[in-house]
Amino acid sequence: MYCIGCGAEIQTENKDEIGFLPAGALKKKMENDEDLYCQRCFRLRHYNEIAPTSLTDADFLRLLKEIGQHNALIVNVVDIFDFNGSLIPNLHKLTGGNDLLMVANKRDVLPKSLKVGKMTAWLKEQAASRGLKPKDILVTSAKNKADVAELMEAIEYYRQGRDVYVVGVTNVGKSTLINAIIKSASGSEDVITTSRFPGTTLDKIEIPLDEDSALIDTPGIIHRGQMAHYLEPEDLKYVSPRKEIKPKTYQLNPEQTLFFGGLARFDFISGERQGMTGYFDNEINVHRTKLAGATEFYEKHKGELLAPALVNAKLVRREFKVMDKSDIVFSGLGWVRVPQKAIVAAWVPEGVEVVIRKALI
Numbered sequence: 001m002y003c004i005g006c007g008a009e010i011q012t013e014n015k016d017e018i019g020f021l022p023a024g025a026l027k028k029k030m031e032n033d034e035d036l037y038c039q040r041c042f043r044l045r046h047y048n049e050i051a052p053t054s055l056t057d058a059d060f061l062r063l064l065k066e067i068g069q070h071n072a073l074i075v076n077v078v079d080i081f082d083f084n085g086s087l088i089p090n091l092h093k094l095t096g097g098n099d100l101l102m103v104a105n106k107r108d109v110l111p112k113s114l115k116v117g118k119m120t121a122w123l124k125e126q127a128a129s130r131g132l133k134p135k136d137i138l139v140t141s142a143k144n145k146a147d148v149a150e151l152m153e154a155i156e157y158y159r160q161g162r163d164v165y166v167v168g169v170t171n172v173g174k175s176t177l178i179n180a181i182i183k184s185a186s187g188s189e190d191v192i193t194t195s196r197f198p199g200t201t202l203d204k205i206e207i208p209l210d211e212d213s214a215l216i217d218t219p220g221i222i223h224r225g226q227m228a229h230y231l232e233p234e235d236l237k238y239v240s241p242r243k244e245i246k247p248k249t250y251q252l253n254p255e256q257t258l259f260f261g262g263l264a265r266f267d268f269i270s271g272e273r274q275g276m277t278g279y280f281d282n283e284i285n286v287h288r289t290k291l292a293g294a295t296e297f298y299e300k301h302k303g304e305l306l307a308p309a310l311v312n313a314k315l316v317r318r319e320f321k322v323m324d325k326s327d328i329v330f331s332g333l334g335w336v337r338v339p340q341k342a343i344v345a346a347w348v349p350e351g352v353e354v355v356i357r358k359a360l361i
């Protein structure tokens, strides 16, 4: 069975992947002999609203190559709270010589005191270290109308009459931003059309910008190094903060450990006593203990005192030598800012990325 909108095979298992239709709805449609649309195409047809989808790596690479063959503006949406987890590997190689506009979304989650200029300078440096040279970097919150207006202006300015492809990994807020663009551009008019990416069953969603060009939404790719894949669905709130994060500073002595719920662990192994700052969702319970008994402590208290617990995963350790103000990033969960020289260790579920980077704040 295939969706007659996008051609994807209908499936009832995973709501974030293409072709999803809830089992109940599928049964009803079969009984009534109705046309089969996946949930995404159904919403698109009836509400003019797009829903996020995700793709396999191979399909995603094919899609980026296809984009690379067009003369277009590429808009890459990233999540500023999970910058490392939202980068698309090799984006610069795949998009041809096309111009890139980087949009760092979820600005509302970071402390208000952090200046936009400082953020963009940091983003620029981080992007450059991965071979990306965006024409411009915009910091947005999809919930803020002024930000959406500014984004539309920037797109208009940089696209120079060309098509615009919006790309991003899942969960960065790409759909929310595009829906906001549709709303502000059109009211409730029927503005969206879909068509296939050649050689695939993937639908692309096109929002006309003028007579000859369109803004094209593309499905996202799942970033497997993110913490979200090791949590129960009800615990996902810990990795998608909705409110401004209140950083918490801990004066730590060497040989002390911090637990972030049951999800991650940070050891201060050696160095001068210093204030280390955690940037995590406000509801994450941080627990301080001695390094010496930390492993036993975790085994005894995970899932209770140290909640939320991990699903089907155990913590593995990576050691870092910090030379200068750095963030130790637990991909998707948050980070600890280490201000001075130190040897530290970060523990995350096997498969989750931990990186050290120049401090954002």
Ligand code: GDP
Residues within 6 Å of the ligand: 051, 052, 053, 105, 106, 107, 108, 109, 140, 141, 142, 143, 168, 169, 170, 171, 172, 173, 174, 175, 176, 177, 220, 240, 241, 242, 243
């Ligand atoms: P997509 O997979 O990239 O299309 O992401 P979605 O648009 O579905 O958004 C993923 C999650 O992030 C949803 O829970 C959104 O409500 C939330 N979100 C999107 N934009 C923002 C933003 O600017 N700030 C905050 N705090 N949350 C956002």
